[in-house]
Every structure is written in structure tokens, then in C-alpha cells.
Amino acid sequence: MVLMKNDALRVKSVSPTYPPYHTGKYLEEYFFQRWNEENISSDREYIDVFWTNVFCNAMFAGKQYQNIQNELDQTLNPEGKYFTVSQFDDGPFESFPEDTLIFSAGGNREGDNIIPIPLICSPIPKELISSKEKTIFASFVGSRNTHPIRMDMCNHLSGKEGYKITAGNWSTTVPIENFKRFVDITCSSKFALAPRGYGKSSFRLYEILQLETVPVYISDVHYLPWMDELDWNDFCVPVNEDEIEDIDTILRSISDIEYNKLLENGRKVYEEYFSLEGMFRNIVKRIK
Secondary structure (H helix, E strand, O other), X not given: OOOOOOHHHHOXXXXXXXXXXXXXXXXXXXXXXXXXXXXXXXOOEXXXXXXXXXXXXXXXXXXXXXXXXXXXXXXOOXXXXXEEEEOOOOOOOOOOOOEEEEEEOOOOOOOOOEEEOOOOOOOOOHHHOOOOOOOEEEEEEEEOOOOHHHHHHHHHHOOOOOEEEEEEOOOOOOOHHHHHHHHHHHHOXXXXXXXXXXXXXOHHHHHHHHOOOEEEEEEOOOOOOOOOOOOHHHOOEEEEHHHHHHHHHHHHOOOHHHHHHHHHHHXXXXXXXXXXXXXXXXXXXXXX
């Protein structure tokens, strides 16, 4: 069933592919396809807009994003119950009926009706991943300028024994060879750093879990999905902004037994909670 009748609200992405290994449907497109494949009973209607594609396609074409508030106002009942799914950092920008749940991956929109979901895409191709000896204590590969937390982290950890910090420009046009380097370094690392960027979340957090390394999530606001079911301390090392200078102490205090348990738990939760299908299933059970 299609709620929003205007097909232009569900356009394909024309922006450069990001991450570079991604194939197939992005998060919002995947949810739309799966939603229409299944006969799901819910008292909430799905606002089926590809928010990220609509916004990014306009920006990529050098055009001003056209707010679709008028279409929403004409279609949605102010007293109705709705939900929508959004990947990109800031959106959706529009206003919704009061009883609308926004399942958001990027995390910059705030409100009591915002429910964090993982920032994910298609899985990293298996041929890019290889089992490596953990010769690096902790690593980071990515941009340093997308948030002050990243710069602070790099300043504190660059040059520290056991750390490999490779911070430079990491844009939507990053070559696949640069991504392969990230994979190789991460697979060789005991811990991999996943600081927030422009958004409160990061693709890195979920890529690290796929690479069977323990992620260290660093943020001023911990935007973590499914916390009603998951204790992130079981498979991740969440770090607050004011703990950045203590990261080395925190990580070195983790025993081998504790570390192996973190790895094991990360393997257990990935498919069920942080794959595209896991994302779909977890949203569905929260709207029934």
C-alpha cells in the first residue's frame, strides 16, 4: 500500500554511491520494498517517502531542497498515527502529526518521537575482508574535520603507542582503494574508533562490527539503536566526550576475557539488529 501518491517522493538516488562498496537499495528503499512485500498489521500508517534521496538528489543537482510540507498536510490526518523511516543526518525537516514516530539513522533531528536506528547499507563484500593478526591496538581511518570530537580524539591519540590514526579527507567520492585500506587496518586492530561525525551516528560503527573488531563509539550524545533490548556495553565501548583523554586507559583496562566476550557478543547481535533485514524487523515490531 502506498500512502504518498506522488512517485517523485520515492526517487532513486543519483548521488555518488556511499559507502563505495554499497550495492542495491539504501535503507529507506529497502524498508519500503520489504514493507510492501509483507502484509503487516499496524495501527500506524507508513509515510513512505525516501527522505534521503529527495534531499540529496536536489543538493547533488545544485538545487534548493523543496520542502514537501504542503503534500504532507494534504495527505495526513492531524489526529492520525504514523511512522516514517529516514537515513540522513538532519531530516526529515518537515512537521508531522503529533503521533508520528520517526525512525532516524542520522540522529540530528531531536524530539521525543525520534527512535534511533542503525546507519547501515548493504554488507561489506566478503572478498574485501580477510582474517588478520591483531597487530594494532586501536585504529581510526576517516575524516577528522566533520566534528570537533574527531579532532580532539586525533589530537589525543595520534602518535600514541599501539595506535594507528589515519585521518584525512573522506568524502562521498572516496575511492574503493581507500576503503580497502580501512578494512585492512581495522581487521588488524584489536579496537577500532568510531567517533560521531556530522551526524550523531556513523557507518563506521556498524562496519567495524562486520570486521570482527570491537568498536569504540565516541560521542557527546550517545545515539544508539535498540537500547530497549540491547546493552551496548556488551559488544562496544561507548565513550563520552569528556572521556576522550582517558580512552587509552579505558581500553587497556579491558582484560582478554572481557575482550573476547565483546567480540563474541558483536557476532551474535549483528545480523539480528544491524543488517538491513534486522533493521526492518526491529522497526516492524515497534509499530505493531
